[in-house]
Each structure stands twice: as structure tokens, then as C-alpha cells.
Amino acid sequence: MVWFKKKEEEKKEQEAPETGFFKRLRTGLSKTRDSFTGRLDRLFLGKKEITPELLDELEEILFTSDIGVTTTQELIDSVREKVARKELQDPEKLKTALREHIFSFLEVPEQEAPSLTPGQPLVIMVVGVNGVGKTTTIAKVAHLFKEQGKEVMLVAADTFRAAAVEQLGVWGERIGVEVIKQKTGADPSAVVFDAVSAAMSRKVDVVLIDTAGRLHTKRNLMDELKKIYRVAGKKMPGAPHQVWLVLDATTGQNAISQAEIFHKELGVTHIILTKLDGTAKGGIVVGISHQLQLPIKFIGIGEKMDDLRPFDGAAFVQAIFD
Ligand SMILES: Nc1nc2c(ncn2[C@@H]2O[C@H](COP(=O)(O)OP(=O)(O)OP(=O)(O)O)[C@@H](O)[C@H]2O)c(=O)[nH]1
Ligand SMILES: [Mg+2]
Missing domain, CATH: 3.40.50.300 (P-loop containing nucleotide triphosphate hydrolases)
Known part of the structure; x- marks a missing residue:
């Protein structure tokens, strides 16, 4: 048992820097989270259906969230389209879809790196x-x-x-x-x-x-x-x-x-x-x-x-x- 506990402690220590960083990232972004996700959660709270009013309010939250007009418009258009096609039927799914779409915006490939001459800086x-x-x-x-x-x-x-x-x-x-x-x-x-x-x-x-x-x-x-x-x-x-x-x-x-x-x-x-x-x-x-x-x-x-x-x-x- 003592041996087992020691291994567990070691594992925790090894993981600590990673968790520590994520915690700091979360803390650093807490104001962004409150102003963005916090508002989304309040909007979705207790709602069972996606109504036109809910979409209008969502639009307002996104437009005032610093994401930027062009990107927000694209997000909103995609959400409205999915709702119209009945692909999104409840607010919880809507939140997941938003999250996935936002993640896809963050995936920008690196440009091809110019070739470096070996030994040069x-x-x-x-x-x-x-x-x-x-x-x-x-x-x-x-x-x-x-x-x-x-x-x-x-x-x-x-x-x-x-x-x-x-x-x-x-x-x-x-x-x-x-x-x-x-x-x-x-x-x-x-x-x-x-x-x-x-x-x-x-x-x-x-x-x-x-x-x-x-x-x-x-x-x-x-x-x-x-x-x-x-x-x-x-x-x-x-x-x-x-x-x-x-x-x-x-x-x-x-x-x-x-x-x-x-x-x-x-x-x-x-x-x-x-x-x-x-x-x-x-x-x-x-x-x-x-x-x-x-x-x-x-x-x-x-x-x-x-x-x-x-x-x-x-x-x-x-x-x-x-
Ligand atoms: N909170 C916070 N402060 C930062 C961060 N990065 C830089 N700063 C602060 O921003 C201030 C300006 O930083 P500098 O690195 O001098 O900025 P700079 O772009 O070199 O400024 P110039 O040389 O005048 O053009 C300093 O007080 C830094 O400590 C950060 O990620 N978070
Ligand atoms: Mg400087």
C-alpha cells in the first residue's frame, strides 16, 4: 500500500506543472469567461427550445464579445442555418456547436517555413x-x-x-x-x-x-x-x-x-x-x-x-x- 501511495504521489508531481498552467490560463481568462460563457449560460438557462428571440440575443452577445464583426457574422449564419435545417434543436446542443465552430477558427496552419542553412541562426x-x-x-x-x-x-x-x-x-x-x-x-x-x-x-x-x-x-x-x-x-x-x-x-x-x-x-x-x-x-x-x-x-x-x-x-x- 505504501508503495502504491508513493507512485501516486510521484504521478501527481509529474502532472503538476501542466495542471498548474491550465489553472493559471483559466484564472487569467476568468473575465473573458464570465463575460462570454457566463452570458451564454444565463441566456440558455431553463430554455428548452431555440426560439427566434434566443437567436437574436445570442447574436447580441457574440457581437459584443470582441470576437469581431466578420467572424461573429459567420458564426451566426452557420448557427441560423443549422437551426433552420433542424440540425440544432436545443440550447445545449447549440452551445456545443458554437464551441466546436470557435475551435475550428483557432486552427490556423503554420506557413511553410523557409529553409534554414544548417548551422546558421x-x-x-x-x-x-x-x-x-x-x-x-x-x-x-x-x-x-x-x-x-x-x-x-x-x-x-x-x-x-x-x-x-x-x-x-x-x-x-x-x-x-x-x-x-x-x-x-x-x-x-x-x-x-x-x-x-x-x-x-x-x-x-x-x-x-x-x-x-x-x-x-x-x-x-x-x-x-x-x-x-x-x-x-x-x-x-x-x-x-x-x-x-x-x-x-x-x-x-x-x-x-x-x-x-x-x-x-x-x-x-x-x-x-x-x-x-x-x-x-x-x-x-x-x-x-x-x-x-x-x-x-x-x-x-x-x-x-x-x-x-x-x-x-x-x-x-x-x-x-x-
Ligand atoms: N499583464 C501583463 N503585462 C504584460 C504582458 N506582457 C507585457 N506586459 C507589460 O506591458 C508593459 C510594456 O511591455 P514592453 O515589453 O516594454 O512593451 P514594448 O512593446 O516593448 O514597448 P515599447 O518598447 O515602448 O514599444 C510592461 O509593463 C510589461 O510588463 C502580459 O502578458 N501580461
Ligand atoms: Mg520595447
Whole structure:
């Protein structure tokens, strides 16, 4: 018996990190769950049939849930069609159908990865408007890669905002990864050019480029980001291999319009959604995936180094609905 108990305890310990994370995801998304699933549950409570009034109210809940107009319209159309065809007959089934449909919106395939020359670094450029969490995300990702045994290099290409270079430097020291930097005001493309050369000769595995979120004008910002992109490719054909766009979940619909602009200008490959902890606007995840057809790579659920997780659509739906 003692032996059996010990095995059980061991098993629990092994499972603990996973359950711990799911619990944190659920807690982080509690406001989203309350505002979305909570309203759905109240709507469906005690109802035995799907009436036109119920569908109208459902429509209103979805339209005010930050999922986004286009995605909501598609959801509603599909629900109404299924009800008309008598495929959905009671509110409980309707909830399951919604859940399945929302999950399908979250399944966006990764684009084909450009081929990497063996022994050369993967260069990732991280972009987004000011304050969304680019620098913090880079630190979190660097920490994650380092834990996986990868050699990481950070590049301080936000030379515009005072203290941005130091901020990345502090993170680099904390995590124990090298930061390539010059003074505030230096040409960010020159910093990137030097960094990519250094990374190639030092056999670094991953290069993460931190960029500015604000310049004198939006046009300046896009032009500068494009220049950084070109210069990285000049030093190393194919680089940057990925462009990660960081979006702040608390900005709701605004995040979608930002994504459209960045995608048009730079060709974004992955989305990182930060600040999902404590926002009621988590529904934006669904709209972003579906409308932009870009995979969400990571989600940020706090300010600390390990408050970042690879995005998992199934876990997200579970955290919102169950
Ligand atoms: N709650 C929460 N806060 C976050 C998260 N990610 C980043 N932050 C906070 O958001 C603030 C801005 O983060 P930064 O990483 O400096 O943002 P940035 O995009 O680099 O900003 P600029 O360099 O000014 O363009 C900081 O206070 C971070 O701690 C997250 O997932 N959750
Ligand atoms: Mg920054």
C-alpha cells in the first residue's frame, strides 16, 4: 500500500506543472469567461427550445464579445442555418456547436517555413506598436529557448525610445543571454547588420530582434522596419525567417486593424497575444486567428519571465467554456 501511495504521489508531481498552467490560463481568462460563457449560460438557462428571440440575443452577445464583426457574422449564419435545417434543436446542443465552430477558427496552419542553412541562426524580427509587450515577450521567449538548450542572441534595434536599449540589456543579464546593442539614436539597421554577422560567426541558434513601437510618425516606423528587414536579408539571405507581431489583447478590435497594417507592410508570420491575463476581451483571439489567418504562436498571461505559453486552441476553448 505504501508503495502504491508513493507512485501516486510521484504521478501527481509529474502532472503538476501542466495542471498548474491550465489553472493559471483559466484564472487569467476568468473575465473573458464570465463575460462570454457566463452570458451564454444565463441566456440558455431553463430554455428548452431555440426560439427566434434566443437567436437574436445570442447574436447580441457574440457581437459584443470582441470576437469581431466578420467572424461573429459567420458564426451566426452557420448557427441560423443549422437551426433552420433542424440540425440544432436545443440550447445545449447549440452551445456545443458554437464551441466546436470557435475551435475550428483557432486552427490556423503554420506557413511553410523557409529553409534554414544548417548551422546558421534562425532570425526572428519582433514588431508591434508601442507598449504591447515586445521587449518583455522577447525576454520570455529567450528564457524558454535557453531552457531548451538553445544559444540565443538578443538585438536592441529599438534605438529610438530612451532606455529601450538598457531595458533589453537588463533582461539579457537576468536570463544570461548576449545582447547586441549600440547607443540610443544609432541606426537600428546597422545594429541588426552587425548582430546578424556576429550570430553567423558565433553559431548562435536563434536571434531575436527587438524593434521600436513608435517613431516620429507611423510612416517612419514602417519604413524603418522594412529597412531592418532588408538589411537582415542582405547579410544573411532568407533572414529574417519569421516576423512576429505582438498584439495587446486588452485593445480588443484595435489589435485586428494593427495586424492588418503590419501584415500588409511586412508579411507577418506569427502573432503573439499579450496581456490575456485579467482582460475580458479574450474573444479577440478568435477574431485574430480567423480574420487574419495567421497562427498565434504564444500568449502572454502575466509580466513575469515564465508567463508565456505556446498557444493551444483546445486549451483556450476549454478554459473559456468549461
Ligand atoms: N499583464 C501583463 N503585462 C504584460 C504582458 N506582457 C507585457 N506586459 C507589460 O506591458 C508593459 C510594456 O511591455 P514592453 O515589453 O516594454 O512593451 P514594448 O512593446 O516593448 O514597448 P515599447 O518598447 O515602448 O514599444 C510592461 O509593463 C510589461 O510588463 C502580459 O502578458 N501580461
Ligand atoms: Mg520595447
